[in-house]
Amino acid sequence: MMIAQLPRQTLLAGTFALTAHLAGLAPDYSLAADDRQIAMVEQLQGEVVLERGGRIEKLNHGQWLLRYDRLLTRNDARVALSFKDGSRLVLGENGIVTIEDWRPEHGRTAGALLLDLESGAARLIASKPQKAPDKRVEMRTPVAVISVRGTDMWSGPVDSATGIIVLSGSIDVRNDAGSVMIDKRNAGTLIRDRATAPERPRGFSPDQILKAMMTVDIGLK
Numbered sequence: 001m002m003i004a005q006l007p008r009q010t011l012l013a014g015t016f017a018l019t020a021h022l023a024g025l026a027p028d029y030s031l032a033a034d035d036r037q038i039a040m041v042e043q044l045q046g047e048v049v050l051e052r053g054g055r056i057e058k059l060n061h062g063q064w065l066l067r068y069d070r071l072l073t074r075n076d077a078r079v080a081l082s083f084k085d086g087s088r089l090v091l092g093e094n095g096i097v098t099i100e101d102w103r104p105e106h107g108r109t110a111g112a113l114l115l116d117l118e119s120g121a122a123r124l125i126a127s128k129p130q131k132a133p134d135k136r137v138e139m140r141t142p143v144a145v146i147s148v149r150g151t152d153m154w155s156g157p158v159d160s161a162t163g164i165i166v167l168s169g170s171i172d173v174r175n176d177a178g179s180v181m182i183d184k185r186n187a188g189t190l191i192r193d194r195a196t197a198p199e200r201p202r203g204f205s206p207d208q209i210l211k212a213m214m215t216v217d218i219g220l221k
Contacts, residue, residue, distance in 0.1 A: 037064035038102040039083045045218045046077030046093070070098040073120065078218035086127035087113055087137070090216040092156065095120020100140075105132040112136040121156025121215035124148060126169075143191040144175040144198060154212050161190040165204055165212055173198045 041063045048059040051070040059071065059079065073079060073095045081089045083102060091097050096118035105111040110132040115124070117139055128150035129135040137148040141155055143162045151169030155162065164173055170183035178197030180189055186209055189198040204212075 036066050038067065039065040039081045039089075039099065041065065041079060042082045042088075043078070043080035043218050045079075047074040048072065048077050048079045049074070065099060067099055067101060070096065072096050078216065080218055083113060083127075085111065085113065085130075088125045089115065090123045090218065091117075092121035092215040095122060097122060105130060105135060108132055108134075110134040110136055113138075115139045117141050117155060121154065121212070123152070123154045123167075123213075123216040125152045126150060143194050143196075144173050147172040147174075154216065156212065156215050158190060158212075161192050163190055163212070164188050164198075165209065167209075 041059060041061055044059065044061045049072040050057050050059040050063075050065075051072070052066065052068070065081065071079060071091060073091055073093050075093055077093050079091050083089070084104065085102075089097070097120075098116040098118070100114040100116050101112050102114075103112040108131060111129070112135065113126065114136070115122075115138070119142075122139070124139055126137045126148045139146045139148065139153075139155060141162055144164070146153065146155065146164060149170050151171050152167040153169070153171055154165045154167065157163070164171070164182070165188035166182045166185065168185055170181065172179060172181050173189055173191070175191065175194045175198065177195055180198045180201055182188060182201045184201070184203070187201050187203050189201050191198045
C-alpha cells in the first residue's frame with residue numbers, strides 16, 4: 001500500500017481509538033429539526049467543505065446533513081458522520097462522498113443508505129436492519145458497487161488500484177466485468193478499473209489493515 005509508514009504502536013492506538021469511539025457514539029437525534037436531517041457531523045479534523053444545492057460552505061461539528069449533500073475533505077482532513085439508523089461513516093483526506101439516499105425502515109418495508117464515494121478512503125460501519133431484512137445499503141465507487149450487510153468495511157486507494165476490505169460482516173462487490181462476495185474478517189479484493197473484474201478475495205495482513213485504518217483515523221484520544 002502506498003501509505004506512509006508509521007510505528008506499529010501508533011497504528012494500533014489510532015485503530016483502537018477510532019473503533020471504540022465509533023462504537024460508543026450516541027447522538028441525541030431529538031435535536032433534529034425535521035425529517036430531512038439524516039446524519040450528524042460527529043467529528044472533524046482539518047478543512048471539510050459541504051456542497052448543498054449549488055452552494056459551498058465550511059462544514060461544522062454537530063451540523064446536520066441532508067440527502068444529496070456532498071462532502072470534500074482537504075489535505076490531512078477527516079470527517080466522521082453518524083446516521084439516524086446507527087450507521088457511521090468516516091471519510092479520509094482528499095476524499096469526496098455524496099449522500100445519495102437515506103430512508104428509514106417502516107415495518108418490513110426496506111429502508112436505504114446509498115453513498116457515492118468519488119475519491120479517497122472511507123470506512124463504513126453499517127448497522128444491521130432492525131425491521132426490514134431487504135434494506136438496501138450500498139457504497140458506490142468509481143470502479144465497483146459494494147452492497148453491505150451489517151458490515152464494518154473500508155475502501156480506498158491501494159497502489160494503482162482500489163482496495164476493499166471487510167473488517168466484520170459480509171459484502172458483495174460488483175462491476176461491469178464481474179462480482180465477488182467477501183464474508184471473512186480482514187479479507188478483501190483489489191479492483192483496477194470498472195472494466196476489470198474484482199480480484200478473487202484474499203486475506204490482508206495485520207500491517208496492511210492498520211495502514212488502511214490510518215487513512216481514516218481522525219486523531220481521537
